[in-house]
Amino acid sequence: GQQLNQSPQSMFIQEGEDVSMNCTSSSIFNTWLWYKQDPGEGPVLLIALYKAGELTSNGRLTAQFGITRKDSFLNISASIPSDVGIYFCAGLETSGSRLTFGEGTQLTVNP
Amino acid sequence: DTEVTQTPKHLVMGMTNKKSLKCEQHMGHRAMYWYKQKAKKPPELMFVYSYEKLSINESVPSRFSPECPNSSLLNLHLHALQPEDSALYLCASSQVNLVSYNEQFFGPGTRLTVL
Numbered sequence: 244g245q246q247l248n249q250s251p252q253s254m255f256i257q258e259g260e261d262v263s264m265n266c267t268s269s270s271i272f273n274t275w276l277w278y279k280q281d282p283g284e285g286p287v288l289l290i291a292l293y294k295a296g297e298l299t300s301n302g303r304l305t306a307q308f309g310i311t312r313k314d315s316f317l318n319i320s321a322s323i324p325s326d327v328g329i330y331f332c333a334g335l336e337t338s339g340s341r342l343t344f345g346e347g348t349q350l351t352v353n354p
Numbered sequence: 355d356t357e358v359t360q361t362p363k364h365l366v367m368g369m370t371n372k373k374s375l376k377c378e379q380h381m382g383h384r385a386m387y388w389y390k391q392k393a394k395k396p397p398e399l400m401f402v403y404s405y406e407k408l409s410i411n412e413s414v415p416s417r418f419s420p421e422c423p424n425s426s427l428l429n430l431h432l433h434a435l436q437p438e439d440s441a442l443y444l445c446a447s448s449q450v451n452l453v454s455y456n457e458q459f460f461g462p463g464t465r466l467t468v469l
Contacts, residue, residue: 285446285463
């Protein structure tokens with residue numbers, strides 16, 4: 244089946260620093276999604292990307308859909324303590340309902 | 355309303371019990387999903403309902419039985435579970451147009467513990 248390689252697995256940063264994480268795939272996806280999950284809660288959709296090359300922002304978050312449709316990155320600028328959590332990328336195929344998830348990036352922000 | 359709700363928030367059950375998890379959405383989405391998630395791992399797909407019909411069963415053991423009574427509700431019936439079934443169970447929904455599925459929105463999950 245398809246696999247997403249998400250990196251880094253974990254990040255420890257100081258408050259105010261910028262963060263970057265990315266996902267790569269051996270297959271093409273039609274849609275790239277980025278979710279954040281807090282402990283004991285469900286994933287919350289942060290950004291959805293629909294077109295190759297698309298660059299989308301949501302507040303301090305910016306994500307891009309790679310030109311090859313096989314990769315995506317998420318940047319967080321000026322991190323704050325509430326950014327702590329696990330960030331998952333997910334790819335949605337052209338036809339079909341299955342999401343393929345990355346393994347997640349655990350973000351820790353030291354105040 | 356952009357919310358998916360799940361009840362209960364927490365559930366503890368014995369291996370001989372029968373219980374049900376409930377999920378509800380009022381976004382008009384016609385696809386609904388059940389996922390199982392272990393700690394620090396991504397969600398694993400269990401079932402997909404599309405237009406109230408079961409379209410995907412990811413070889414889930416029969417002790418998990420899904421039900422979609424209408425387009426807004428999704429249930430997961432549990433019977434004779436094992437301790438290894440303890441996990442966070444997530445419901446999600448998405449819009450669907452024929453075979454084109456959109457982004458999924460997740461509920462807060464039910465934390466299930468099987469003793």
